[in-house]
Amino acid sequence: MxxxxxxxxxxxxxxxxxxxxxxxxxxxxxxxxxxxxxxxxxxPPFHRVTMDGIAIHSTQLLKKALFPIEGIQAAGDAQGRLLDPENCLEVMTGAILPENTNCVIPYEQVKIIDNVANLLHSDFTENQNVHLKGxxxxxxxxxxxxxxxxxxxxxxxxxxxxxxxxxxxKPPTITICSTGNELVDITDNPLPHQIRKSNVYMLQAALKSLGIEAQTLHIDDDKKLLKAALEKLLHKNDILLFSGAVSKGKYDFLPEVLEDLGVKKLVHGVAQKPGKPFLFGRRKNTFVFGFPGNPASTLICFHLYFKAWLLTHLGKQRNSLFATLTEDVSFKRPVTYHLLVKVVAEKEKILAVPVSNSGSGDLVHLAAADGFISLPAHLETFQTGTSYPLTFLTQPWFN
Amino acid sequence: MxxxxxxxxxxxxxxxxxxxxxxxxxxxxxxxxxxxxxxxxxxPPFHRVTMDGIAIHSTQLLKKALFPIEGIQAAGDAQGRLLDPENCLEVMTGAILPENTNCVIPYEQVKIIDNVANLLHSDFTENQNVHLKGxxxxxxxxxxxxxxxxxxxxxxxxxxxxxxxxxxxKPPTITICSTGNELVDITDNPLPHQIRKSNVYMLQAALKSLGIEAQTLHIDDDKKLLKAALEKLLHKNDILLFSGAVSKGKYDFLPEVLEDLGVKKLVHGVAQKPGKPFLFGRRKNTFVFGFPGNPASTLICFHLYFKAWLLTHLGKQRNSLFATLTEDVSFKRPVTYHLLVKVVAEKEKILAVPVSNSGSGDLVHLAAADGFISLPAHLETFQTGTSYPLTFLTQPWFN
CATH class of the missing domain: 3.90.105.10 (Molybdopterin biosynthesis moea protein, domain 2)
Incomplete structure (x- = not known):
């Protein structure tokens, strides 16, 4: 595996x-x-004034503190010109710097009396408060x-x-397929042994968060039906996402049907919990991701494999973040354990607070998690304060 | 201030x-x-099988290892029943647990020969691989x-x-107003002293990222026009966002006009760089945010004040993250300095890599930043390895 x-x-x-x-x-x-x-x-396309105030020529700074105002250079006006170098022009943020000036002194640092600007100090330099062209x-x-x-x-x-x-x-064309005869529509009233479809909507939402509008399709647990549907889907899509039908069940026809249709299985089975039966295959340039049917497995595999793959090939650099455990946890199996967590920022620390859950089929606790940390297979105990790779299941929202 | x-x-x-x-x-x-x-x-709505395998009654575990298969309980089938407690039923993930069984043994741990399941060991317990109802x-x-x-x-x-x-x-109704006679439309060819509008589109995009579709409106730097437009806008919107016209310029009419129209100014001027002239006011239940006109000031104030306020009142908990400086920086003024940074995850550390920039009017460097860190006003030097509050300007994207 x-x-x-x-x-x-x-x-x-x-x-x-x-x-x-x-x-x-x-x-x-x-x-x-x-x-x-x-x-x-x-x-900027021109020497751009960055403060409201007056524009002068800096060579005058050592000579004098009083500058009669010749006029105004407003933002949006064609470039004006300072006629007398001993004068100044009022200038506004965003304006083009007037000809014959090279220094802007903000209003806060001048006093204007009778149309004469009086500099409160002379500690200014050439090009001050000017965003130079180019x-x-x-x-x-x-x-x-x-x-x-x-x-x-x-x-x-x-x-x-x-x-x-x-x-x-252009976003790839994606169809999300659900399988499982126990599934009914959202608007149906399920019988005691039935449940409503949820994974397809969850995956559709996860794709929508990535800016991708995907189609959905339900296929009954019937080998012939699955094969007929899949042949069409493989032609019409860049990517197929399956939820369910990839495990060892009697009606898990997907792996077999994919093989019949010439889809090369590249991954089937990963030493992880949840998500062990994860399947990935391709036929030419059509890619098939088979996510195990329980909600947490589906969403975890979606982010861990599908999203990582998609973003990598769309050109997005991967940015791996670790989060620090806030309590001791332990797992016996020699597999990577994906632990659902709430993510809390505590100053410079990203904390991973385990979300209690009763197993990988638990949608309620999945919805309460912000992401999961992947606890390495070679260890069995994971102590408070140690850090592990974090994958977000939600849009991370910090200030 | x-x-x-x-x-x-x-x-x-x-x-x-x-x-x-x-x-x-x-x-x-x-x-x-x-x-x-x-x-x-x-x-779950029923005792739900979580592994493909066989279902037995756990009391049989100490007595025997061979279980003849009576039939199959598939997902989506109405609940079946084990007739003879010494037998077993094959069960599929997602199925309702058959009557008279209470333990599921995965296929991996049985060997089936001639329709008889042979347990490879007896180390199973009641309710194993069953997700119990409720x-x-x-x-x-x-x-x-x-x-x-x-x-x-x-x-x-x-x-x-x-x-x-x-x-x-329901998202609030928002209009984004640009002011500034130097601004022309995207599709226009600007004269040498003109620039194209960009802040309104930037703010519109930032709101769209929050799921809010906002209107935009350009108002020329004319007091009468501004007053007439504003009176209408105040009636029609929950929130007005302004970019520009809040500083000390001769044509920065916004503060005065707001006062004329009965908008109570609650903040005008913050000891920060960039973004010093930031304005916030309200008239009854209409709120006005006046962002300084340069792009970095606008986007920084949008996130620091507007987004924080909006999300807080929409019910979103604030999650403050600090990032660690990767180089020494220093600033002389006694104001909070918002430093544009690239955010890099390096295991458990969130690193803030300063984006070089020539000033707050610099849109090119703004677009290269993931966010900004706010360096406190009482310090002047900020050393490599120290951490400061981080605000994202973009959608943070970690794995």
Missing amino acids: NSVAEALQKVLENELPVRTETVPLMNSLNRILAEDIKADRDA TDAGKGDVLLKKGIFIQAGTIGVMATVGVSNVKVV | NSVAEALQKVLENELPVRTETVPLMNSLNRILAEDIKADRDA TDAGKGDVLLKKGIFIQAGTIGVMATVGVSNVKVV
């Missing part, structure tokens, strides 16, 4: 071909940028690199350089 | 009235739950509390209990 690290390695080494599309700027939020964004002019970037410089995750600040940069449509990575 | 802590306190103590709405389950993702969700039946929750128990942030696992729980429509907090 694969260790967690081996399984992850086998998944990650399969490349997901990336397609792109062009979308309006505001729709690009939380997407992956698929082109370099260059400066269409210098940044200091952030020159025209043609790459401001944003292909592959970054588009966030609010990135949107701001693109707006500045006039990008109203942007090339981004 | 207010310290950062004082300003935040003054903002936070103003309560945002919360409205609710009912939305389809899948649309509730990333929203705040506005009702308690209760179990419609026990969880152990996670009883019918009527509150499974999800009002106020939680709806994520994938939460969606799963709601699906399980048949919640196809859910009551959530």
Whole structure:
């Protein structure tokens, strides 16, 4: 059986071909940028005043403290000019620095009487409170690199350089399949031995958090039906996510049917709890992730293998965080144990507070967890204060 | 002038009235739950088999190792019954436990020959591999509390209990206003002294990340126009966000106009850099946030004051994280300095790597930052290895 690290390695080494599309700027939020964004002019495009106050020429600073005001240079006005170097111009934040000036003195440090600015001190230097043309970037410089995750600040940069449509990575086409004859719809009233579908909705939500709208499909536990459905699905999708039908049950037809249809099984079985029967395979450029049917196994495997793989191939750098246990725990089996935890920030420490649960089928406790820590297979006791790799199941929310 | 802590306190103590709405389950993702969700039946609803294998009665374990197979209990079948206590039934994960059995032995630990299961050992106990009815929750128990942030696992729980429509907090109505005559539209070709609007799009994106669709409006630097626009906006919105026009410039009419219109200014000016002219006021239940016009000030104040306030009143618990400096930095002024940083997870440490920048007007470096650390006003040097409060500007993305 694969260790967690081996399984992850086998998944990650399969490349997901990336397609792109062009979308309006505001729709690009939380997407992956698929082109370099260059400066269409210098940044800033002109010597930009950064404080409200007066503009003078710095050579005058040693000579005098009183500067008659010639006029105002407002933001949005074409560049004005200081006519007499012994005078000053009032200037506003965002304005272009007037010709014949090179230093801005904020209002807080002058006293204006009868249209004459009186400097309260002379401790100013050339270019003070001026954001010089081109200091952030020159025209043609790459401001944003292909592959970054588009966030609010990135949107701001693109707006500045006039990008109203942007090339981004197109999300892969995904269908989430549920199996299991015990499942009924949300709106149904289940019989005593039935339960409502939940994993497909959970996975659909998890994908939506990644900006991906996925289809869902329920397939009954019937080998022929499964095979017919799967043949179609393999043609129509980049990725299939299965919840259930991957274990050793009499009706767990998925592994066999996948093999019949030419899907190469690359991982089936991982020395982990929960999630032991996890399956990963591919047929050409279609990838199949088979998550064990209980909710915690499904969501844990989704994040640990699928999300890690997807983000890696979409260009997102992995950022591994460890969290510190707040109580002793122990597990007997020689497998990696994924322990559900609440994540609490305590100054510089990320604490992992175990969520009590009665087993891997427990959706109620799963929903109470922020993530899980992966306790290594070679140890049996894990002490308060020791740290282990943390994977978030939710969107981490710190201030 | 207010310290950062004082300003935040003054903002936070103003309560945002919360409205609710009912939305389809899948649309509730990333929203705040506005009702308690209760179990419609026990969880699990029946004694649920958690492994594929055979079900026996545990009293037989000391007597015998060979169990003839009577039949199969599949998931989704109505509850069957073991007729002869000396026999067994094959059972599948997710099935209801058959009558007259109380212990499930996984296939891995039996050998089946000629329809007889041979136990490889007898080290099993009552209820093993059975998820007992009601152990996670009883019918009527509150499974999800009002106020939680709806994520994938939460969606799963709601699906399980048949919640196809859910009551959530209704996002407040927000208009983002830009001011500044130097600003032109994204699609315009700016003159040498003009720049394109970027802050409104940046703020719109930041709100979208919080699940809020906001309107935008540009108002020219004209007192009359501003007053007329503002009077309408105050009536139509819960919250107004302004970028610019809050400082000491000749055309920074916002503070004056707000006062004319009866908006009580509660904060104006904070001992921080960037973001010194930050303004916060209210008129009845309409709240006005005036962010200084440069991009970094705007985005920093958005997260530090607005987002903290909004999430607090929507019911989200604040989770303060500190990050550790990777290089020495120093600042001379007696103000809180918000230093833009890249956030890197290095095992249990969250590292803050300063992003070099030429000033608070620098959008390019802002886009390269993941967040900022707030360096306290009473110190001037901040050494490598020391930790300070971190605020994310982006969606933090760890594994």
